[in-house]
Amino acid sequence: MPLIEFQDFSFKYYGADFLALKKISFSVEEGEYLVITGPSGCGKTTLCRTINGLVPQFHRGYIAGNVIVDGKNTRDNSVAQLAQTAGLVFQQPENQLVTLNVEKEIAFGPENLGIDPIEVRRRVEELISLLELEHLREKHPHEMSGGEQQRVAIAATLALKPKILVADEPTSNLDPKSAELILDIIASLNKRDMTVVLVEHRLDLVSKDASRILLMNDGRIVADGPPREILTLDLCQEIGVGVPKATMVYKRLLQHGLHLKQVPLTGEDLALLVKEAARS
Template structure:
């Protein structure tokens, strides 16, 4: 399998600052790989994640140079909604990604916004329940869940978009050991069993 993510000489500084958060970044990630990116706080890991799905520079402004190609698309020039069908992003704090009254609403939100039929949306929701083993949470309210359960639902919402790539930005930093184990188990499964490319920060 060939490269699904390619960054060539990527540099970025935020608007109104001169300090380069990303400097001369070159990365190639092949389809189906599980890649871990490490570094100290402030090293630019989150910034890097936000360039992959086009949030930088489409929503967060600054000076971006170099080439970022994700599954054949130029991430800096492709609308974010279009990138969302290729690459999903799971954040540190699951509460920033959960806003439905039930788990099912949260899982259905992304696919519904793609303009899919109700039947296709529900097919994807059921797939998330089954593949991620979160069916027992189906009728629960997100705010009642544990941290690990919330993050599992956040992953399920991204997974329901059927992206080829999922980027995890420190997804366990706010979780207890049980929550961390649950999330890592899901991440490993979707890579090994379903071939989704994983970038774990």
């Protein structure tokens, strides 16, 4: 059974004139790394909110179809219940940081669930180590850089031990170095068997790690498949999705009759494939 399953799901916020999501159907298996991308306003954030129950439990509106997360229908389970299965990291990390220092922030969720204090302490120490937060342990989250805040938000989300990490454009306000660090952390979590659903526009940094890319436009899924398949579609450029430079070069080479063995996703891939083609 899929870990996440959208079944012909549509949603319109109360007061809106249009559907935010239109007949969405797809599934995510345990251990997958799904990247969702598309132009601004295409429904990506609403889709993320749906996985952890914020839609429809907090954001109300017209709803049709179902979303099943780890066997639970999001219509029938609270956000608190679903948070232990699907943890959501927001685009603006400061919006979900509520305590006075990093230790307390990570402990906040488990403590509110009544988890044994010894286990809470173990989780705090494990996550401080995993996300390299030792030097920030006593610091107020609002005194940190955006990248540091995002690492704390990820740690606080992971403290609930969710099966799924849902991250909604976690690098949107970060410099390139901080963005790469956050995306490396997310990729490493997936390598530890965590299921990841990531909304991201920096496809040059994430496509090499993703299992699949889901392309959205105007509230609909317009393409879904492996990165090497999706990123060569002309549709990406047509709707304004930025394709990795290496993939763009591949397409230009193809137009000039040079066929590489596979689609490159990084500069390193491209260099190796061109060398191979030159030798053959």
